[in-house]
Amino acid sequence: MKVVLVEDEIAASEHLTFLLNSINPDIKILRVLDSVKSAIEYFSTSQEAELIFMDIHLADGISFEIFERVQIETPIIFTTAYDQYAIKAFKVNSIDYLLKPIDEDELFGAVQKFKNKPNEEGALNNQIHGMLQLLQSKTKSYKTTYLIHHRDELIPVKTEGIAYFYIDTGVVKAVTTENKTYIVDKKLEDIEEELNPEIFNRVNRQFIIHKNAIENIKQYFNGKLIVNINPVSKERIVVSKAKATSFKKWIDL
Structure with missing residues (x-):
């Protein structure tokens, strides 16, 4: 399986690479992209990856900005350390995510899920669009x-x-x-x-x-x-x- 990582923390990308190789030695990491800009440039010319792991918060912005510039049909597993509102959006839109620090068993389950259920054409971008609407919405109210x-x-x-x-x-x-x-x-x-x-x-x-x-x-x-x-x-x-x-x-x- 060919995998691309979108992650701006070296330690996090190395840890994820280690876990992926542990659960499946045949997984090949094609690229590690550390910014919104580099991800847009890469996915604009290459859709070779079979699965993408993408951190939400990158050095130069939020990874959802990538989808405003380039269409990606490859299945994506998002990773996040703390954004509870984003997690709710994932659940609503049926997009998979892993909460940092990443657990090896949960990682294995996520990879198996995408191997057994390939992404339907066009579904991912529709889900991303729905997620962006939720995240950008100002209707969320908090206790005062x-x-x-x-x-x-x-x-x-x-x-x-x-x-x-x-x-x-x-x-x-x-x-x-x-x-x-x-x-x-x-x-x-x-x-x-x-x-x-x-x-x-x-x-x-x-x-x-x-x-x-x-x-x-x-x-x-x-x-x-x-x-x-x-x-x-x-x-x-x-x-x-x-x-x-x-x-x-x-x-x-």
């Missing part, structure tokens, strides 16, 4: 206020004034920019779905933080990051090596 029980009161707390959410011995709490702490009667996973991903980030299993609450980021061992926030958290906030790159991209948006 949490009505929180506090003693014998119900207090409306604006999300813009929340510095971070975290789990404390199984209880979800919200800490405001004024350093007030409230218990939120919801799961952290549900809160993550309700918040604007451009503003809030689920940095690990325990914390969701507001971008404006970040004071600084420090390098930690094995490629991990330490995030210091204001108000100060009692718990150390660690970003894993697998999520470090996407987290830094989120900060830089």
Whole structure:
């Protein structure tokens, strides 16, 4: 099988190449393209690939921009580190994706899926068009206020004034920019779905933080990051090596 990778992170492309060769030594990597521009140039002249792995966020833009310039009929498996809204779009449009860090078993399943069910002519571009409409739509609404029980009161707390959410011995709490702490009667996973991903980030299993609450980021061992926030958290906030790159991209948006 002839494969093209569209990935701007060297470590990620090398890891994916290793996994592909592990599940099938006959897979041949034709090219590794690291930008929207290089992908447009390549696919404008070559459709030799039988399968494409494409990262969503590239150094010079979003990979969906490629389809506005060139028509690609080759089956594509998208890879993403964090874009929950994009994942919902994939599900609606029946486009396959892999969440980073890529799991070998999930990769094997995705490859088998495309081997057993070839892409129908014209279907991919129709799906991409539908996905672009979803991603570019401004109809997506996010939660702006949490009505929180506090003693014998119900207090409306604006999300813009929340510095971070975290789990404390199984209880979800919200800490405001004024350093007030409230218990939120919801799961952290549900809160993550309700918040604007451009503003809030689920940095690990325990914390969701507001971008404006970040004071600084420090390098930690094995490629991990330490995030210091204001108000100060009692718990150390660690970003894993697998999520470090996407987290830094989120900060830089």
